[in-house]
Amino acid sequence: MKTKFSGILTLFLAFVVQITFAQQKTISGTVSDQSGLPLPGVNIILKGTTNGTQTDFDGKYSIKSQTGDLLSFSYLGLKTQEVTVGASNTVNITMVEDTESLEEIVVTALGIKRNSKELSYAVSTLKNDEITKTKAVNVATAMVGKVAGLQINTVNNGVNPNTRVVLRGNRSLLGNNEALIVVDGFPSSRGVLDRINPNDIDNVSVLKGANAAALYGSEAANGVVLITTKSGKGKLSVTYNGSFQAEDVAYLPEFQNEFGVGGFPDGTLFPLENVAWGPRFDGRLVDASETLDDGSVWQVPFSPIKDNHKNFFETGNTIRHGVTVKGGDEENSLLMSIDQTNTTGVVPNDTYNRTNFRLKGSKSYNNLSVGGNLSFFRAHTNVVGEGGRQDRPLYWNIINTPLHLPIQELKNWRTGTFTRNEVSYFRFYENPYFIVDTQREKSDFNEFNVLAFADYKITDWLTASINVGYTSTTTSRKREFGAFTYAFHLQNTYSEIDPYGARTADGLANFTRTNSDFLLKFDKDLNEDINIKFTTGHNLRIEDSKEINVSGTDLIIPDFYNVSTRTGELVGDETTTNRRKIGVYGDLTIGYKDYIFLSGTVRNDWSSTLPKDNNSFTYYGGGLSFVASEAIPSLVSNNGLSYLKASVNVTKTGNDPGLYATQGTFTADSNGFPFGSTVGLSQSNRVPSPNLSPEFTTSIEAGLELGFFKNRLTTNITGYISNSTDQIVPVNISLASGASSALINIGEIENQGIELDLNGTILKSNDFKWDVGLNYTLQKSEVISIAEGVDELNIGGFTSAQIIAKVGEPYPQIRTTAYLRDPQGRVVVGADGDPIQDTQNQIQGKTTPDYIVGLNTNIRYKNWSLYAVADYRTGHVFYNNIVDAIEFTGLSKHSATSGRQPFVFPNSSYSDGSGGFIENTNRLTSGGGNAFWDKYNDVKENYVTDATTLKLREVLLSYNFDKTILDQIGVDDLSIGLFGRNLITRRPKENVTTDPEFNFTTGNAVGVGTQSQTAPTRQYGMTINITF
Template identity: 75%
Template structure:
């Protein structure tokens, strides 16, 4: 009986399985708009499941579904449509702009696709065309001005510029990391990947702005997430070529005084081989410009300032890019392969950067099992000028302090030139800039390999199991070359000479790896006619390791042969490729996590969501390494709940609120002591270990951020006008800092949890179609961000904390003040804000350094517009930042040498110091209109230079970031040649930069660090640049 029953059960099961497979079939068709034009990229989902696909370039799709299932079609700006699967295998869909235009599917945390109206937090999405129109080499700079709340600073210029990416002000942590987490196809990566990834590989970028949106990614996502999804093959096999060529030129340099030339000591004395300009007025006479040779020959030039002399040092840079992509796919499988080569020559002679990107991506569906992989390789080589020579002065400092009357073009031949070689150098105290670019080099090579794999198994039509695993391995090597400065012969008589120095070298290598895995169960089911439940639970494992080695040495035996084995003396500590210095460093990090994400939907217009995550981190004490954080939100789509829409009025209305608490674990080795091996300790070549000067905290707690966010999304006139506004408040507590302690303890600082920072902000995204006809369309988008940050508290008895900078110009956090603030040496002022002068007429320095203002903007405004007429398209992006200040290190540098405009005030004669007063002897002050300064030359301006308040400038900027004029070809001739798409374009980047009158020297975005000490300028930069180029895009 049992055997018969088992047999019957087996037959019944086989019948059910056969019936199930018989009902599943492939549905195909075309998705178009109401005028019949195809909609590429439209989303097609099987309702109530995670099964979905997208239309190809021609609007075609194919998807497997059971008869009786419902297909949901959605596209940005169009009403969603639901169509039941019947007996036909073909379903063609026409979509119209409607009140449901904002019901598009967006990518959220963990790569989960969600309908936008379900979300209780702010998400902005950029398409591929938004970041590739003007052919930016890296994705980071291409996102500027396009997302409210996103702030990107180029911290220095060059062939491979460094950038800083923060969301909502980036003011959450005092000393910790404030940059956004970057996730590539579900794999958390370091922020630098945005500078390395091929922009043409990107399908879209979702920006999850706050901790509310990112709680599922763990502690790294407290600062928000930039979520990158790469392209997937779609439709028929096609080949795409993207090529571009652009030139780059120095846009502007500091404005100099052009009245006085080299010399001084005393003021007004000509000294031909000086670089300081405290000498006589320019008068056109011939003056010596070199040492005198023993035969009496000397180089002479007119004593006249040369227009654009410093700018002539910079060459025209160029960037050439070639990219090719082969792709295709259907509902059962996809394939994509891409290769991109970028070659850049910088505006600084000899500077170059080469980059190669390769990607191979594919997927395959076997009934209920879907598998896929994504393999990418990145390789780069850069060769740029490095700091070196006497005093390690950077190149830019030497360029802008070259005397105005010396023709830069004639200084190139420093090796054999009769009057421009080292022996007869025009500089008595610093190197020829061309000597620096030829002999002081920093070479870097990066090789990075990434592999991602996923498997999804559809257990039922409402439950899916997923496994995502990713691995990154990278190797970075750097070589620093410091050329020797020597004299081949002596001269009988010289003005003055630098001391010779030998060649040096420094080598470093960093190997790192990161393994990340997520196992998830995804539940999505209509539990009744009115309610839908979506639940994702998962487990995450993160393993990170890196090892760095660095060595350096002096006085190489063989000149121009930069090998560490040829040094004279002991091997010294070097600089690691990422940060810090030493001989060797090893770091390991482990984290285990579990998480969950729940959404309850009611009648497709009201959604209640909740998230939770628990981390176990190796950076916390063993007995306290677990911390839990959570969030909850509510979203209400009013226009789906009530009949309140109108073609001539409201089209869409959604309100949302979200409250989240997230945790952030500390950096590595903050809970245990570390040791290092100092040079010469304990004595000579005997090796010993010394404990770090920072005392660890065995009871350290993670930092926590509590975030409240409210949002309102609206659409009008069939969504031709949309406005999204978001307000937020975040409070970050248990800040992890190094607090100063008594040196009697044997250390200088201790790791402690202290303080609280509060951030308030408003973000606005406004988009509108201004005009639209059959052949013409004008779109405008505006983003606006307002930010306010305040330090609520620090440690007991601590009123302020230094974040970095210099003794005379520091970025600080101060209780009760906006964060961060710039504090500098300052003038003593009366109660009316006038500068107090002494009996000698010179301003008096305040014994206490004073706060000059906030260093992050109060407001950021972005404006982009797109005008299309027939086959022509014009596109532009601008952004405006204001409400902040910065310390201008460039004007400080040229003040030192007497080249600044300030230094020529009053013809270098004594003058009444502007806006000054002096004591009346009775405790009051009177306006100064008769006390002259003690002088107007070198001595006075040297003292002036000690007051860094003089170099604090308004950091306001208005930039024309991008401009593109393109033309798209069409017609039967192209089709006959098998060409699907051909477009050409002319583009420009950073074409115009407006700055206030207080800043005539540099770009305030440039900063001496990518860390939190924002607002301190840097001399290790090149001139700000503008780019022009042309591009071609071809698909066949």
């Protein structure tokens, strides 16, 4: 009986399983919009499960389900639709506009999500694919040209370039002007843009002004870049992102090819020089080295070598592999990613290797939601060091290599025919290959971040949240300088070729930041017309750092860089900093009938960098947003206006001083100390300022948002004006006080600007779509005041080329040594025909653009897509240090324009002896060789050039494979592409040497070029993305 029952049960179960499988089937169909055009990228989810898919380029999809299942179709800007699976295996969907979602949801301060129509300030959002299309390693460079009001400069080039990120111009004379970077609600340093894995990013919201960022406190006075990382959602998926990129030198300075080395003092040949003031090239064999140990001399033809300087550089490459695993449902999410990047530079031996890892998850249970985000970053950098003989960097040595000397012949300086440094050809400086082999800067950087949050929904309208973040970074640095020696018979024959010993310097730096926010969030409809959103919270931020440096000279073991092997003096220092800040804040938004919104913010901070009795300061703001298209429905037309919003905002924010600005500090005195067992300390030469207060910025912003033709064309226009007062600047004081300067609150800067974002779909059909985006930035900064009796402040630069702030003038400006000019602006020459240098340096122009235009386009045809980004900057100048360098040595093309003969200086005049000036048509310069050009080189206005540039920043040609093909091989998504970055750069004819973005500092002294760089480069490569 038991056996019979078991058999019946088995048959029954088999029948049930058969029915179940019989009910499962594949549902397919096409999703289109109201005009009948297919919609690619529509999300389709099987409700209650993690199973899902997306439509392909033709709007087609397929998904396994069974009768009675509920399918959800969602797409940004369109109403989400749910369909119950019936008897048919085909489900076609037509999606319609969702007026409630036309205003996108954006992430604002403190990670609070708001409908864009509620905001009274400008916010721009970039999605992940806008950042990752051309596989830029650095997120900052991937954002260039895509956001109005945002200026990103690549300050130098190389395997790990530095960038400067500024929103709406400079607000502070000497303080920080860069935007605050926030990752998942956690304030970070600007360097996080260089380190974060772009594939981890879901979106980037740019809060452009202080108006948008009052809740973040003083660090947000310059605007905020909010990065939200991806979360796990939908069915379990694995995505691989891979790319290979090659990098080549794009261009070098233009060199003259007529004259060779020599020229001191009479222009004759002197082959062991690098200055090209010698005779014309004639092809004869000339000496190219000192006498070698065997009595021979290296000889080469006295003729220019094509691309000689470019031959030094190599083709660099970057290889990236990234894997992301994610999945989730309505209550759970999990994401794990790992990314490996390996870069070799165009400079021999330069490398950069980095690893990114992220683990992120969340869990919801009834009214409680908790989550965490852990990330780790590790990078090893090995690049050529700074400075050799006379502190000349590598690039200076490369571009000043004589035109006839085959630079690649110097490569095997250790084991080649010509060993040691006499084959550097020039007794003042080293062989460039010796520099890249023996002068290295190596660093290891480790960053660990952990974020945690908990949200508890107390009622339907009140939520309590706590967010805690901790970051720890460790940087170890090592600088190596190889010993520089000559053959014995050459040592001490000239003071310039005396040998120097090997040396090394080590540094270790640790930094930690803890940030916590406790918030109460109130969101309630008081009635059918009025909604109130109120957030109040408490913030605590703790920052600690410690840095130790030690160096030693005259190391005794070759190629072993350890301070313990020194015979010279051991030098070291240690620096420790601690900073605390506490803040309380509130944010209120009152909405009326969902078309008018009144908002207000307030925050008070207590900062440890301010005086103990005066360490509290308050900022506040308010705004109004009015959605006219919803308040007055008659404004909306199907063939015309579809959306209209106007807004205005007024905000005051603060920027507290740097560390120890209000306290006296001491440093170890190395002048005569230690004396026996006595250690000496020196007090800072800056007097403490116990009454120092923060810098404050008051901003007024007004904006207009319009949508036309069912939002097929959208426009955002914003105008703003901000005044930054109580600037923190040093002023000179009497030396009798025992110090030379003191920090005080003085000065005011005014910023004005207009921003325009224009996006539209030009053409759209079944197989074709053409999208275009344009952004325009007009920005002006002016110094209103500095201090009584002071109308100028030096910001940085060099003695002969200074960046300054001057009352009544745009900020910043560059002032250089200059020519004496007559009332008509002509250069005044003397009786010898040579220009006369002015005794006073003169302002040459502003060093930030008047306006920036960014243009992007995306053309899709069937499965093919062509994407491009370009930007144009103009209205500014920069000091071209590279031309200065090669004109000093006579290698520039310009230095040979007169054939090294006397000439009439262009646009010049001379005194008539009675106070007037006569146009110069016959007074020739005293010469055309070294004597003249040496004086010409002293006048730096000759090297201030137009900084206008037009760059093709990004190009991508990609192909997305058909979903019908991918389904057969078990792949959800597959795309391949060819990309390029910085492929084309157009500059004025007067700038034929370098990229005006390059700068000698990442600070406020913008507009001073540098020789401490790598040549401008272009990148091109291929990419593959595959999801299972």
